Amino acid sequence: GDSVTQMEGPVTLSEEAFLTINCTYTATGYPSLFWYVQYPGEGLQLLLKATKADDKGSNKGFEATYRKETTSFHLEKGSVQVSDSAVYFCAPRGSARQLTFGSGTQLTVLP
Amino acid sequence: DAGVTQSPTHLIKTRGQQVTLRCSPKSGHDTVSWYQQALGQGPQFIFQYYEEEERQRGNFPDRFSGHQFPNYSSELNVNALLLGDSALYLCASSFSGAMGGTEAFFGQGTRLTVV
Numbered sequence: 077g078d079s080v081t082q083m084e085g086p087v088t089l090s091e092e093a094f095l096t097i098n099c100t101y102t103a104t105g106y107p108s109l110f111w112y113v114q115y116p117g118e119g120l121q122l123l124l125k126a127t128k129a130d131d132k133g134s135n136k137g138f139e140a141t142y143r144k145e146t147t148s149f150h151l152e153k154g155s156v157q158v159s160d161s162a163v164y165f166c167a168p169r170g171s172a173r174q175l176t177f178g179s180g181t182q183l184t185v186l187p
Numbered sequence: 188d189a190g191v192t193q194s195p196t197h198l199i200k201t202r203g204q205q206v207t208l209r210c211s212p213k214s215g216h217d218t219v220s221w222y223q224q225a226l227g228q229g230p231q232f233i234f235q236y237y238e239e240e241e242r243q244r245g246n247f248p249d250r251f252s253g254h255q256f257p258n259y260s261s262e263l264n265v266n267a268l269l270l271g272d273s274a275l276y277l278c279a280s281s282f283s284g285a286m287g288g289t290e291a292f293f294g295q296g297t298r299l300t301v302v
Contacts, residue, residue: 110290119191119277120230120293165229174220174243175279175291177229 078103078176082166086182089156097151097164097181099140105171109133109142109149112165114180120165123151156185189214191280191294199300200268208263208297212280218242219261220291221253222277230277236261237283265299273301 083098101107108127112120124133129144138153149166161184167175192211200206212219218237222230232245236255255261259280265272275298279291 108290112293119193119295120279122290122292125290169291172243173283174232174235174245175222175230176232177222179227179229 078107078168078170078172078174080166080168080176080178082164082178082181085163085180086184088184088186090186091158092155093185095151095153095156095160095183097166097183099149099151099166099178101147101149101166101168101176103168103170103176107168107170109140110167110169110175111138111140111149111151112167112177114163114165116162123164156183158185158187161185191278191292193276193278193294193297195297196295197298197300199302202268202270202301204268205264205266206268206299208265208276208278208299210261210263210278210280210294212259212261212278213292216280216282216289216292217259218281218283219255219259220279220281221261221263222279223247224275224277224296226274233263268301270301273299275299 080101110125111123113123124135126133126142131142163180165180220235221233224230235243239255250266275296277296278294281291282289
């Protein structure tokens with residue numbers, strides 16, 4: 077079945093630091109790729125997506141590029157803010173049309 | 188647009204009891220998926236409903252069952268509750284258009300505690 081490996085957390089950064097959260101996946105077919113964010117006590121919010129190779133998804137300063145040759149979808153942000161503190165999930169959606177999640181990466185940004 | 192709504196938000200049940208959780212999808216969406224998220228873990232896929240039928244199922248026992256209604260809303264039922272069923276239950280909706288469907292939008296979840 078599909079699987080995803082994310083960078084182990086927790087990750088602690090100072091405000092305005094550069095963020096990278098690594099994500100690699102295995103999936104059936106030609107998957108779509110998603111990053112979701114979860115704030116404490118809430119459900120998941122879609123952060124960005126990419127549906128084909130070399131597509132770059134972007135939203136709120138976050139970016140991720142669909143790398144088919146390395147089966148990766150790393151999340152980056154040039155300058156994080158305290159409000160970015162949350163848990164981030166990478167999720168492929170393969171031919172089974174279901175999202176597959178890893179354990180997530182907890183990000184804490186300090187002022 | 189109210190987005191995906193789930194009810195109730197919190198629930199406490201006793202071991203052995205049965206529970207029903209409800210989900211209304213985002214307007215225009217026809218597919219509903221359910222996920223279980225244990226504390227500190229990522230969501231695990233339970234099943235997906237489309238056209239009132241279970242289309243996909245994850246690795247969950249038959250104690251977990253569901254239903255989708257003609258208006259696309261959905262219920263998740265869990266029988267014979269175990270302590271290990273305590274988790275956040277998330278509902279996600281999407282539209283099954285071309286190319287595998289649109290992105291999934293999640294509700295706020297139902298926090299189930301089994302005592």
